[in-house]
Amino acid sequence: MADVLVCIKRVPDVAGEVLLTSDAQAVDARFVGFTVSAHENCAVELAVRIATATGGAATVLTLGPEAAVEQLRAALAVGCAAAVHIDADPVGYGPVDVVREIAAVVETHAAEGRTYDLILLGNDAADTGDFQVGVRLAYALGWPVVNGVRTVEVDGGVATARGDGPDGVETYAVPMPAVVTVLEGGVEPRYPSVVGRMKAKKIPVETVAPRHEPLGPGRVRLTLPPAQPSTVEVIGAGPDAAPAVVDLLQRLGVAR
Amino acid sequence: MILTLVETDAAGATEVSLEAVTFGRTLARRTGGPVHALVVGARPDGVADQLAGHGVGEVHHATGEAFSAYGGAVWAAAVQAAMAATGAEAVVAPGSPRGLEVMAHLAARLDVPMAANVVGLGTEDDGEALRVTRQVMGGAALEEMLLPLRPAVLTVAGHAVQAEQVPAVSVTLREFSPEVTEADLVTRVVSTEPAAPDLSGALTSAKVVVGAGRGAGGAEGFAGVAELAELLGGALGVSRVVTSMGWRPHHEQIGQTGSRISPDLYIACGISGAIQHWAGCASSKTILAVNTDEAAPMVTKATYAVIGDMHEVVPAINAEIRRRRG
Ligand SMILES: Cc1cc2nc3c(=O)[nH]c(=O)nc-3n(C[C@H](O)[C@H](O)[C@H](O)COP(=O)(O)OP(=O)(O)OC[C@H]3O[C@@H](n4cnc5c(N)ncnc54)[C@H](O)[C@@H]3O)c2cc1C
Numbered sequence A: 001m002a003d004v005l006v007c008i009k010r011v012p013d014v015a016g017e018v019l020l021t022s023d024a025q026a027v028d029a030r031f032v033g034f035t036v037s038a039h040e041n042c043a044v045e046l047a048v049r050i051a052t053a054t055g056g057a058a059t060v061l062t063l064g065p066e067a068a069v070e071q072l073r074a075a076l077a078v079g080c081a082a083a084v085h086i087d088a089d090p091v092g093y094g095p096v097d098v099v100r101e102i103a104a105v106v107e108t109h110a111a112e113g114r115t116y117d118l119i120l121l122g123n124d125a126a127d128t129g130d131f132q133v134g135v136r137l138a139y140a141l142g143w144p145v146v147n148g149v150r151t152v153e154v155d156g157g158v159a160t161a162r163g164d165g166p167d168g169v170e171t172y173a174v175p176m177p178a179v180v181t182v183l184e185g186g187v188e189p190r191y192p193s194v195v196g197r198m199k200a201k202k203i204p205v206e207t208v209a210p211r212h213e214p215l216g217p218g219r220v221r222l223t224l225p226p227a228q229p230s231t232v233e234v235i236g237a238g239p240d241a242a243p244a245v246v247d248l249l250q251r252l253g254v255a256r
Numbered sequence B: 001m002i003l004t005l006v007e008t009d010a011a012g013a014t015e016v017s018l019e020a021v022t023f024g025r026t027l028a029r030r031t032g033g034p035v036h037a038l039v040v041g042a043r044p045d046g047v048a049d050q051l052a053g054h055g056v057g058e059v060h061h062a063t064g065e066a067f068s069a070y071g072g073a074v075w076a077a078a079v080q081a082a083m084a085a086t087g088a089e090a091v092v093a094p095g096s097p098r099g100l101e102v103m104a105h106l107a108a109r110l111d112v113p114m115a116a117n118v119v120g121l122g123t124e125d126d127g128e129a130l131r132v133t134r135q136v137m138g139g140a141a142l143e144e145m146l147l148p149l150r151p152a153v154l155t156v157a158g159h160a161v162q163a164e165q166v167p168a169v170s171v172t173l174r175e176f177s178p179e180v181t182e183a184d185l186v187t188r189v190v191s192t193e194p195a196a197p198d199l200s201g202a203l204t205s206a207k208v209v210v211g212a213g214r215g216a217g218g219a220e221g222f223a224g225v226a227e228l229a230e231l232l233g234g235a236l237g238v239s240r241v242v243t244s245m246g247w248r249p250h251h252e253q254i255g256q257t258g259s260r261i262s263p264d265l266y267i268a269c270g271i272s273g274a275i276q277h278w279a280g281c282a283s284s285k286t287i288l289a290v291n292t293d294e295a296a297p298m299v300t301k302a303t304y305a306v307i308g309d310m311h312e313v314v315p316a317i318n319a320e321i322r323r324r325r326g
């Protein structure tokens, strides 16, 4: 039996252009929706699969504003059995701060007899892209950590994880409890069923207050890369553009 | 002193590692002192001379059984040992998966902040801290961040700077075998299934590259672009989404964590043009984008564009080329 904790982060769903808040500390998300990164969706899927395969339970956790309960509910709807909400504004939290709060929850739960065998996180958060919360969490707990893998399986106290390395697919095998950070692509996250959504609504979310004053992310401000004036020449639309394209290829000397 | 973590392959230091060395030299102009490099495990022939040609005065080489297989923790232990011997004020690593992982370990072990994917250095310093600019929001925004020099731990985004050669300096090679703990050894790679090697080397030298991204829709969605590449005597390239999904092999990836291309023509189909992809294709002479979205950055930054579904547009182009050839 493996009990899994999976950590997700509510982030603005920006496709392309972004706007900044007036204090330049965050993305202005008034006109965009919110989501969770593809890496973390795969981590949730892996957590649910491991819990199901071993007869354990998956618990989802986030540090975020009240509205982040929406992302917790989405994870409950696809099979997580419990949810923890650390109620704080992540804009003022650096990776070290986030780790202290997650570790405090893990330790509190352990004292209550709720231990985790495995903690899954995304490889990197979609907004701040710090690439470090998982590794730091492992050090805070004194557990081994495997980074950037696409699949994780659990068998008899060992977590076996696979991911791409520079020379091919690499396998890691670490004793649990362990931390593993996940890259998208290894599993297809499931869609919630109607029944799953109904069930999720009935599961209480455990809300906890942060334990420490945050040190902060060291952020001075966000800026946007300067907009480049577009000089594109649209040479057509759809398959009808083919002759114009081949004219161009011939002009460039790349097609006979 | 600035210490740079250098990754190697059979040919020597990787391009992104040389970029990190170049960034290290920029940093050294700020902090004073030399730039050293650290190579862990396998050391290809001639890498010390190659690094000397990029301004590295001393190469530290961590050897021993502990480094026979990769592991984030053992590599970080090697960095710590090299730092202890040299008193580095900053450690710079490439923004590759390993560079990012090892720096996260190092920062956790030293209990200092880490800045991922740095692209530049601010002009003003804030006392004991560097002001760095780094990519956030998947490259859609930049963050100015204060990074204390106690020491500063950072990675440089791939292809954000150009690796610069300098008149070779004389270089010292120092081998050492740092102690590592049992706990650090546990997280090493236990086995590797070698990927099919890219023997063609086609992508980086091709005059024409036909690229495809998420718009390909699946592993079976590459027939049209592959045929177009073939018709033009070019190579196929892809975005990271494509390699993450396992639709195509990693050696075909273009971008910050893939190859940098500079063909005469790059035909980018179903690729949005995220900054990390752009970093690998920006030096193409001409870019033709094929995309359903006329507002996609790939389209607005391209020289030419066709707005439409790649699964309709590309086969039509292929048919037209064949028709004209008769
Ligand atoms: C540290 C880091 C490193 C990275 N390194 C790289 C890298 O080396 N290389 C890289 O590519 N990315 C890299 N990325 C990822 C990058 O941020 C983007 O996520 C990725 O490039 C997007 O791939 P895409 O354009 O294929 O997919 P998307 O962004 O999803 O874009 C798909 C595009 O296809 C269009 N489209 C959809 N269907 C069709 C159709 N039928 N016909 C035509 N057009 C269609 C859409 O309009 C859209 O523009 C990196 C990210 C990070 C954080």
Ligand SMILES: Nc1ncnc2c1ncn2[C@@H]1O[C@H](COP(=O)(O)O)[C@@H](O)[C@H]1O
Binding pocket: A007, A008, A009, A037, A039, A040, A061, A062, A063, A064, A090, A095, A098, A120, A121, A122, A123, A124, A125, A126, A128, A129, A130, A131, A132, A133, A134
């Ligand atoms: N506020 C948060 N709440 C829960 N998990 C988080 C939070 N921030 C980061 N994480 C987790 O840590 C991973 C890496 O984040 P980062 O190191 O910030 O790039 C993310 O993919 C999440 O799984």
